[in-house]
Amino acid sequence: MAKLLVIDDEIIIRERLKKLLLLDKYEVYSAENGIEGLKMFETHEPDIIIADIKMPKISGIDVLKEIKARNNMIEVIMITGHGGCETAIEAMKQGAFGYIQKPIEYDELHIEIEKALEKQQMKIKIDSYVKELEYRVNEWEITFNCVSDMLSIHNKEYKIIRCNKAFIETFKFNPDAPDSKPCNEMFNCQEERDCLNVKTYGSKSACMKEMYYPELDVYLEVTASPIFGSEGEFKGSIHIFKDITQRKLYEEKMKASLQEKILLLREIHHRVKNNMEIISSLIELQIEDSSDKQLIDVYNEMKNRIRSMSLIHKMLYQSENLSEVNFNDYTKSLVVDLINSYCVDPSMIKIDVNIDDVLINMDTAMPCCLIINELVTNSLKHAFTETKTGALEISMQSLGEKTYELVVRDNGKGIPEGFDISQSSSLGLKLIRTLAEYQLGGKIEMNTSAGTEFKLRFKELQYKKRV
Numbered sequence: 001m002a003k004l005l006v007i008d009d010e011i012i013i014r015e016r017l018k019k020l021l022l023l024d025k026y027e028v029y030s031a032e033n034g035i036e037g038l039k040m041f042e043t044h045e046p047d048i049i050i051a052d053i054k055m056p057k058i059s060g061i062d063v064l065k066e067i068k069a070r071n072n073m074i075e076v077i078m079i080t081g082h083g084g085c086e087t088a089i090e091a092m093k094q095g096a097f098g099y100i101q102k103p104i105e106y107d108e109l110h111i112e113i114e115k116a117l118e119k120q121q122m123k124i125k126i127d128s129y130v131k132e133l134e135y136r137v138n139e140w141e142i143t144f145n146c147v148s149d150m151l152s153i154h155n156k157e158y159k160i161i162r163c164n165k166a167f168i169e170t171f172k173f174n175p176d177a178p179d180s181k182p183c184n185e186m187f188n189c190q191e192e193r194d195c196l197n198v199k200t201y202g203s204k205s206a207c208m209k210e211m212y213y214p215e216l217d218v219y220l221e222v223t224a225s226p227i228f229g230s231e232g233e234f235k236g237s238i239h240i241f242k243d244i245t246q247r248k249l250y251e252e253k254m255k256a257s258l259q260e261k262i263l264l265l266r267e268i269h270h271r272v273k274n275n276m277e278i279i280s281s282l283i284e285l286q287i288e289d290s291s292d293k294q295l296i297d298v299y300n301e302m303k304n305r306i307r308s309m310s311l312i313h314k315m316l317y318q319s320e321n322l323s324e325v326n327f328n329d330y331t332k333s334l335v336v337d338l339i340n341s342y343c344v345d346p347s348m349i350k351i352d353v354n355i356d357d358v359l360i361n362m363d364t365a366m367p368c369c370l371i372i373n374e375l376v377t378n379s380l381k382h383a384f385t386e387t388k389t390g391a392l393e394i395s396m397q398s399l400g401e402k403t404y405e406l407v408v409r410d411n412g413k414g415i416p417e418g419f420d421i422s423q424s425s426s427l428g429l430k431l432i433r434t435l436a437e438y439q440l441g442g443k444i445e446m447n448t449s450a451g452t453e454f455k456l457r458f459k460e461l462q463y464k465k466r467v
């Protein structure tokens, strides 16, 4: 129920109004002058005040001013005598809700009171919305300023329209300066392709870049997200600047250290290869000193085995990743070495190398290269002793899932019938079997129906941690 306070020095009017208002179920208080009215205002806290303008001691206008000063939410309806128009206008200027001329028509007053109450409710609602809005804006502002990264909001004309405390402090930016630099000047993004505002507009999604900011000698990671209006129109972007100087320095260090390790690894492979070449050269010297044909053959085979291994190290230090060998390149080089070593005439023996372009790790490549060395050597040494001409084919196919099939086939005289590879006591075939079955865990098959064919199926070995 609304509380009303009637202030009028004329008792008849005051009492009449009180009576009528009580009948309308208002809670009514009355005072006979302004001073008493102000006291009752404090004690009863009315919602609406109906005050006469002309009163002794203190005028209705002064009462109005005082009430508005104390609580602007209170609505005051003034009562004026005949011809008090100017005073009524003055009252309105001072914030009165309305005025009623004497003699008072109760219905008119009643409508006025209801309108005043409605306005008051509206004002209370607006007031609470404003407070809520202020609270939210304030909360957003606090949160925005709590972020330790630099945040800024740029409009599509590259103007920084909002920024947080970290941004202001880091970039010594004055957001209130009317001539503050646009973002593309401030961060030296003269080219459109450097501008994240342009990029986010184009991609309609967040974009990121790293940049060096020379004024502070820092590296920044900048992420910009586009801002769209309710109609989907591009309004600008919000930028987040992260200082990544420490990370950059760490990355540089890591890169340098990695580069150093790569060099070291290359150097190791190079030295291993050189040492193996020295061993080969020592064997070579031994060959020169020897006159025993059988011994020279053995020395030569040893030398070739060592060279086939040293070739792997050579390939490794020349390779990109230092741990895998391109098997096609390797096999071609190995075959060329063997052709030279056995003085094969390419016009007599046609050699076909057909290896898939596969990269094989060192653990697998080493036994594999020795097997190829043995098989090719055998073909060059034994297959064409009678015909002197023929064909040799070396192929390796990837069967998927890191499984490979190696085939070395010649159309020479073939291995003598009844030859059992598993029973062979000679070093070459024994080595082939041991490496194929035990080291590679593969399966080797021999076919002697036309010439000699060895087929080896194996899976690339998993790298074993050695320390």
Ligand SMILES: Nc1ncnc2c1ncn2[C@@H]1O[C@H](COP(=O)(O)OP(=O)(O)OP(=O)(O)O)[C@@H](O)[C@H]1O
Pocket (backbone or CB within 6 Å): 301, 378, 379, 381, 382, 383, 410, 412, 413, 414, 415, 416, 424, 426, 427, 428, 429, 430, 452
């Ligand atoms: N491709 C081939 N064509 C014809 N005969 C072959 C072929 N491969 C192997 N042989 C025969 O099988 C034998 C055994 O070969 P194996 O490689 O074990 O020994 P090797 O080549 O004689 O000597 P090493 O032990 O130095 O390799 C050879 O002596 C040869 O008679």
Ligand SMILES: [Mg+2]
Pocket (backbone or CB within 6 Å): 374, 377, 378, 428, 429
């Ligand atoms: Mg052999």
